[in-house]
Every structure is written in C-alpha cells, then in structure tokens.
Amino acid sequence: MKKNRLLDLFTNNRFYKSIFRHGYPDDDIKRSEVVTGNLLLHIQPVKVHKNTIRAGYTLGLGLIAFYLFIILTATGILLMFYYIPSIERAYNDMKDLEFAVSFGIILRNLHRWGAHGMVAFVFLHMCRVFFTGGYKPPREFNWGIGVVLLIITLFLSLTGYLLPWDQLAFWAITIVANLIGTSPPESIMGANLRQLVLGGTIVGQNALIRFYVMHVVVLPLVAAALIGVHFWRIRKDGGISRPAEE
Amino acid sequence: MDKKEEPAIFPKNPNKTYGLMELTKTKSFQIEKGPDNTVTSWPHLFFRELILFMGVFIALMTISLLFNAPLEQEANPSNTPNPAKAPWYFLGLQEMLSWAHPFWGGIFAPTVVVIILMLTPYFDRSQKGVGVWFAPERKIANLLFTIFLVLAVGLIVVGEFFRGPNWQIFWPWNMPSPH
Numbered sequence: 001m002k003k004n005r006l007l008d009l010f011t012n013n014r015f016y017k018s019i020f021r022h023g024y025p026d027d028d029i030k031r032s033e034v035v036t037g038n039l040l041l042h043i044q045p046v047k048v049h050k051n052t053i054r055a056g057y058t059l060g061l062g063l064i065a066f067y068l069f070i071i072l073t074a075t076g077i078l079l080m081f082y083y084i085p086s087i088e089r090a091y092n093d094m095k096d097l098e099f100a101v102s103f104g105i106i107l108r109n110l111h112r113w114g115a116h117g118m119v120a121f122v123f124l125h126m127c128r129v130f131f132t133g134g135y136k137p138p139r140e141f142n143w144g145i146g147v148v149l150l151i152i153t154l155f156l157s158l159t160g161y162l163l164p165w166d167q168l169a170f171w172a173i174t175i176v177a178n179l180i181g182t183s184p185p186e187s188i189m190g191a192n193l194r195q196l197v198l199g200g201t202i203v204g205q206n207a208l209i210r211f212y213v214m215h216v217v218v219l220p221l222v223a224a225a226l227i228g229v230h231f232w233r234i235r236k237d238g239g240i241s242r243p244a245e246e
Numbered sequence: 247m248d249k250k251e252e253p254a255i256f257p258k259n260p261n262k263t264y265g266l267m268e269l270t271k272t273k274s275f276q277i278e279k280g281p282d283n284t285v286t287s288w289p290h291l292f293f294r295e296l297i298l299f300m301g302v303f304i305a306l307m308t309i310s311l312l313f314n315a316p317l318e319q320e321a322n323p324s325n326t327p328n329p330a331k332a333p334w335y336f337l338g339l340q341e342m343l344s345w346a347h348p349f350w351g352g353i354f355a356p357t358v359v360v361i362i363l364m365l366t367p368y369f370d371r372s373q374k375g376v377g378v379w380f381a382p383e384r385k386i387a388n389l390l391f392t393i394f395l396v397l398a399v400g401l402i403v404v405g406e407f408f409r410g411p412n413w414q415i416f417w418p419w420n421m422p423s424p425h
Binding site for chain 1: 283284285286287288289290291292294295298299302303306307309310311313314315316317318319320321322323325326327330331332333334335336339340343347348349352353360363364366367368370371372373375376377378379380381384387388391395
C-alpha cells in the first residue's frame with residue numbers, strides 16, 4: 001500500500017503510539033485495534049451491521065440527543081463561572097452574560113436552545129425505537145433505562161428553568177411545585193413533597209439552591225451513568241435492532 | 247493426474263491463472279449463517295458519527311446566533327402573570343390540570359403513562375416486524391403509540407398556543423398580552 005508520508009510522520013512515532021497503542025488504522029487489524037485497544041471497546045464494537053449506519057433507519061436521533069448532552073455539559077460548565085445561585089445575584093448575572101461577558105449571550109443561547117433540543121430529540125428517539133419495534137426482547141431493559149433517561153432529561157431541563165430567576169422561571173416553577181403539592185394525600189404527601197422540593201413554602205433562595213445543585217451535580221451525574229449503561233446495553237443486546245436476516 | 251479422465255464439470259479455462267484444485271466434504275464458515283453484512287466501525291461508523299456531531303454543532307450555533315434565549319423581568323412573587331405557564335414539555339400536564347382535580351392530570355396520568363411505557367416490552371414480545379419502520383405486523387402497537395403521540399403533542403400545542411388569561415381558549419392571533 002502506498003504510504004502517505006505526512007500521515008506517517010504524525011502517526012508512526014513513539015508519542016502517537018504511546019497514546020493510541022497502534023499505528024494509523026490503514027489495515028483491518030489496526031482498524032480493529034482502534035476499538036479493541038482503546039476504552040472505546042466498551043462502547044462501540046469492532047464491526048457493526050450495515051443497518052446500524054443506515055441513516056434512514058436510526059435518523060441519528062439518539063446520537064443527536066447525546067451530542068446535545070455533551071454540548072450542554074460543556075456550555076454549562078462555562079456558565080457556572082459566571083452564575084451565582086443567589087436570588088440577589090442570579091438575575092443580574094443573566095444580564096451580565098447578555099451585556100458584559102464576551103460571547104456570554106451566545107453561551108447562554110447554546111445552553112438554552114440545546115436544552116430544548118435535547119428534550120425534543122430524546123422524545124423523537126423514543127418514537128423511532130417504538131415505530132421500529134426496537135424495544136422488544138432482548139432490549140426490554142434498555143428501553144426501560146431510556147424511559148428513565150427521558151424523565152431525567154425533563155427534570156434536568158426543569159431545574160435549569162428556574163436558574164435565570166426571571167418571571168418566566170419563577171412562575172413556571174411555582175406551577176410545577178403546586179402540581180407536586182397535589183400528590184395524595186395532599187395534607188401529608190403533597191405538602192411534604194412540595195416542602196422537600198422548594199425547601200420552604202414559596203419559591204425562594206432555598207428552592208434556587210436546591211434546583212441549582214440538582215441541575216449541575218446530581219442529575220448530570222445520574223444521567224451520565226445511565227447513558228453509559230444505555231450504550232453498553234446496546235452492545236450486549238446485539239447492537240441496534242435490525243430486521244431478521246433471510 | 248491424467249487430463250483425459252478429468253470430469254467435465256469444471257473444464258479448465260485457459261484465460262484464468264487459477265483453477266479449482268480439490269473439493270472436500272467439510273462445513274464452510276458460512277454454512278447456516280446469514281451473509282456477513284458488517285463493516286468495520288473505523289472508518290464507516292466513526293466518520294458518520296463525527297459528521298453528525300459537526301452537523302449538530304453547526305445547527306445549534308446557527309440557531310444561537312440568530313435567536314436570543316428569553317429573559318423576562320426579574321422574578322417578582324407579588325406580580326402573577328396571567329396565565330402563568332410551565333415549560334412547554336409540561337404544558338400537556340398543565341392543560342389536563344384545568345379539567346379535573348389537579349391530581350388526575352398532573353400526577354396520575356403521567357405516572358400511568360410511564361408505567362405503561364416501561365412495561366410495554368414485557369408484554370409485546372413478538373419478534374415480527376422488528377427493525378422495520380411502521381411494520382405492517384405491528385399495526386395495533388403503532389396505532390396505539392400514534393394516538394398517545396397525537397394526544398401528548400396536541401395537549402402541548404393547546405396549552406402553548408391556545409390558552410390565554412384565566413386559562414381561557416383564544417386563537418393564537420387573538421392572544422391577549424399575558425400581563
């Protein structure tokens with residue numbers, strides 16, 4: 001095979017090989033090693049069925065949802081540098097992001113629209129799996145994890161909704177808190193659940209810090225762990241669903 | 247081997263540099279297996295995944311450059327907007343709240359939906375139609391899910407675009423200001 005000398009310069013050296021444990025993947029053995037020689041082995045197989053890469057089958061919906069999760073994590077970390085979860089400061093920090101921080105408004109837009117997108121694409125992904133019968137055995141448990149991931153996505157989005165501390169945020173969370181308060185029996189279950197979620201009787205500082213901690217620590221960790229299990233189970237259940245072969 | 251006694255099933259082709267040497271009675275690797283319809287993940291899968299990521303990022307960046315995220319007045323507990331609305335993905339629930347005791351629409355209905363969704367694969371176990379969009383063998387399942395979809399999306403649309411002050415029905419183009 002004709003060698004690409006520039007490629008060879010970058011890939012056929014100790015430094016590259018110390019990282020990737022194989023040369024540039026230009027034959028089938030090295031192509032296998034890309035997967036078996038890396039952490040990636042636990043996520044993706046050496047070979048995939050042709051149906052897996054057929055765009056018209058999956059429409060890439062699950063992967064788009066995952067990519068949005070990655071972008072949301074990255075932009076979320078950057079936003080944490082500028083945002084203080086205090087009812088005195090939160091709203092001013094939003095204004096600063098818009099007018100004082102370089103590209104702050106873009107950062108916030110990416111996070112906001114990405115969050116809406118993630119809710120939508122997780123839901124669309126669920127529709128795809130249903131309409132292709134992908135939830136059937138042996139994938140029934142992974143479907144269940146997917147439903148839990150949808151719920152976590154909704155809660156991630158909801159907890160983030162309060163953080164700008166504007167009228168939209170305050171009253172939307174008030175509605176949801178009142179909704180939680182109707183869990184029967186209301187005087188015991190509902191009232192206490194509402195108290196637990198808000199850390200008080202109204203949406204105030206306690207609610208803001210609770211939503212913030214859930215939004216930036218607890219829910220992302222749970223989501224990341226379940227996404228790991230979700231991907232791993234795809235492999236263990238024999239890859240993405242496909243028609244039975246003749 | 248004497249050429250004259252060779253059976254004529256596999257006549258020697260002078261244009262080919264190779265020929266059938268021998269037939270043995272063993273199983274080949276392909277017996278009782280489907281065709282090997284696989285490709286290596288590198289590069290076929292990984293490049294597609296990379297391109298999709300770039301597409302997602304470019305699309306999201308374009309939207310973020312064109313449209314600013316909403317930011318209303320600072321939160322004010324003494325100024326209730328009419329109507330106050332939940333985030334769009336919970337508007338279906340909020341819509342149902344207005345029909346009966348809030349428990350039924352807000353807690354009971356979503357709980358039942360989640361339980362049914364999680365249990366579906368334990369009851370619908372037939373392997374017919376797996377891997378095919380809208381398989382004809384799955385008409386009933388697809389119909390039921392489509393009804394669920396239409397209801398879920400329909401309620402969100404009503405809550406988002408058709409509900410105005412005091413949670414009254416308005417046409418979207420006649421919607422009074424929420425303050």
